Structures are given as structure tokens and as C-alpha cells.
Amino acid sequence: MSLISLWVSSPDTHSERRLGLDLTVHQLKLKLEPITGIPLGAQTISLRRTATGAAADHPGQLVALLDQDSKTLADYGAQEYMTIRVESSDPHARGLAGQFTDDSQVEKFELTPEEYAARGDTVLAWKMRNQIGRFAPPAPATSDPGLAPTLPADLVPGARCQVALSDELSRRGTVRFVGPTEFGAKDGSVWVGVEWDEPVGKNDGAVEGQRYFQTGPQRASFVRPDKVTVGDFPELDPFADDDDEGEDEEMEM
Structure with a gap:
């Protein structure tokens, strides 16, 4: 199943979701009901181009009305970071809409x-007791080439990886950049740019005006190499229930 990132927008919600192109409109409606709070039978769905720099509630240019339950997202020409706009055709059929906000x-x-x-x-x-995040001790300077860390041979752009953010929390993604950066130029440190599977990042591949790679909003972070494990880490089911991990301040840029 080919997954793409799409914005899901409704009067009460706006979020990024990973959806399969083979989803039929009927299957999509089933997934959208708990997300938007609009009952399946009252949903009016449109596929729209996401306007660059527009507010979250901006409808965007209409691509198609998703009004045939048997057709798939691929049939309607859905592409990365388009917007699925969900409205209610029945103002009295509110379902859970509004209760979340x-x-x-x-x-x-x-x-x-x-x-x-x-x-x-x-x-x-x-975090203070365990010296995590901004309370972590500074990394030793590696401006001397003889002190530079030896990186694993498989830590290269394109490799699938898992990143340990704490003793109990890790996330998966794809390595997109390995090397020194402008924000780490003072100590000559090496950073790993990761494109996350979910929109949990700090940036889109650029830090302080310098671009290292390109991805979607909040899909990228830069982490220390010792936090990264390369391996066969498949993308997790985006609709699986996850335990609430609580607040986490990641060691990333």
C-alpha cells in the first residue's frame, strides 16, 4: 500500500495524516469520523490543493469532490500534502464535532x-535530574580531526533508522543527511538529519536559514549520531493506538 501525507481539515480540526492511495472514499469516511467528529452519513469531502503560507482553515483550490464511495484516493489524483476538507451536510448531525475543541x-x-x-x-x-534535553551536558569538542567520532558505515542518506530520544521513547524515520552543519560549526560536530515517519519534527530540513534536505513541515529533526540505529525498521501503522508518552523535549535541532 502506497502511503502519502495529507492534511485533514474540518471546522473543528486540522492535522496531518498518512493515508493509503488505495483507500476508497467509503473507507476514508470511516477513518475521518473519529478524527473530525462528523458522522459518516453527513460528511461532504473535497480534495484541495494546499495554499502555501495560508492559514489552517483556508480551503485551498478545489481539485475534486470525493462523492463516489467506491473510488479511491488514487482515482481522484491525490498527491503529497494536498488537503482533504470535511464539511457536514447536516447541521443537526454534529456527532462528536465541537466536543474536542x-x-x-x-x-x-x-x-x-x-x-x-x-x-x-x-x-x-x-529532565533536570536525568540531564536530558537542554539539561544534558555539552558534547565534547571534536574540532580536532583526530578526535572526530567514527560513524557506522551504514549511517548514510536513505537508510531506515530508529532514534532513541530517551530511555523509553524512540521514533522511526529515514536518514536524509549526515555531516557537519552551520549550527554545529563551533565544535565541528556531526549531525544526522532524519525525516520522521510522522509529523513530530522541529523543521522541514532547514535550520537557521540553511537547508540540508527537503521534506514536509515538522517532518525533520537533526540528532546526534549516537542516538541513531540503522536497520530494517518498517513504518508503523499511523492509526494504531499509542500510549501517551507525555511531554518530551527531544535532543534535536
């Missing part, structure tokens, strides 16, 4: 930044 009735617990920093039972305190 209306927090007016939710009792909130709030802390000031100072109160949060003073607590010892927070993610921030755990």
Missing part, C-alpha cells in the same frame, strides 16, 4: 512558570 466547561488547573519550576514531581524536574 470546546474547553469552556473544563475545570482548569494552572501554575505559573515559577510554581511549575519549583515542583519536584514534574517532567521538567525529571
Whole structure:
């Protein structure tokens, strides 16, 4: 099954999803109901070109109305980073729409930044104790070629990889860049540019105005080589249920 990245947009939601080109419109509607909250029978779906620089709620140029349940996304000419716009044809058939975004009735617990920093039972305190993320000790300087780390021979662009972000959290992607960078020029360190399977990154392959490779928004990060394991890591099912990993501040650019 060929997967592509598409934006899914509705009056209450906007997110990036990996969808198979062989999905029929009927199968797509089944997947869109829990995402958008709009019941299957009330969904009106259109495929649109995503306007560069436009706001998330911008409809984009219409490509096709997905009004034949038996046709597939491929039949309608879906391409990377187009937008699937979902509207409700029945204003009374709201389903779960609105329940995901209306927090007016939710009792909130709030802390000031100072109160949060003073607590010892927070993610921030755990990171400080374990020297993770921005609290990690600086990497040793490697400006001397004799001190440069030896990289694995299979750590090359195009290789599938898994990146350890902490003792318990790892993510998968594809290596797209290996080498020194402008943001690491001071210590001569080598960074690995990874294109993530999911939109969990920090950038699109460019850092501080310098481009190292090209991918979609929030699909790229730069990590240290010792965090990367190359191997046969297949892409995970994007619709599988994942446990909530909590807040994580990754060691990446």
C-alpha cells in the first residue's frame, strides 16, 4: 500500500495524516469520523490543493469532490500534502464535532512558570535530574580531526533508522543527511538529519536559514549520531493506538 501525507481539515480540526492511495472514499469516511467528529452519513469531502503560507482553515483550490464511495484516493489524483476538507451536510448531525475543541466547561488547573519550576514531581524536574534535553551536558569538542567520532558505515542518506530520544521513547524515520552543519560549526560536530515517519519534527530540513534536505513541515529533526540505529525498521501503522508518552523535549535541532 502506497502511503502519502495529507492534511485533514474540518471546522473543528486540522492535522496531518498518512493515508493509503488505495483507500476508497467509503473507507476514508470511516477513518475521518473519529478524527473530525462528523458522522459518516453527513460528511461532504473535497480534495484541495494546499495554499502555501495560508492559514489552517483556508480551503485551498478545489481539485475534486470525493462523492463516489467506491473510488479511491488514487482515482481522484491525490498527491503529497494536498488537503482533504470535511464539511457536514447536516447541521443537526454534529456527532462528536465541537466536543474536542470546546474547553469552556473544563475545570482548569494552572501554575505559573515559577510554581511549575519549583515542583519536584514534574517532567521538567525529571529532565533536570536525568540531564536530558537542554539539561544534558555539552558534547565534547571534536574540532580536532583526530578526535572526530567514527560513524557506522551504514549511517548514510536513505537508510531506515530508529532514534532513541530517551530511555523509553524512540521514533522511526529515514536518514536524509549526515555531516557537519552551520549550527554545529563551533565544535565541528556531526549531525544526522532524519525525516520522521510522522509529523513530530522541529523543521522541514532547514535550520537557521540553511537547508540540508527537503521534506514536509515538522517532518525533520537533526540528532546526534549516537542516538541513531540503522536497520530494517518498517513504518508503523499511523492509526494504531499509542500510549501517551507525555511531554518530551527531544535532543534535536
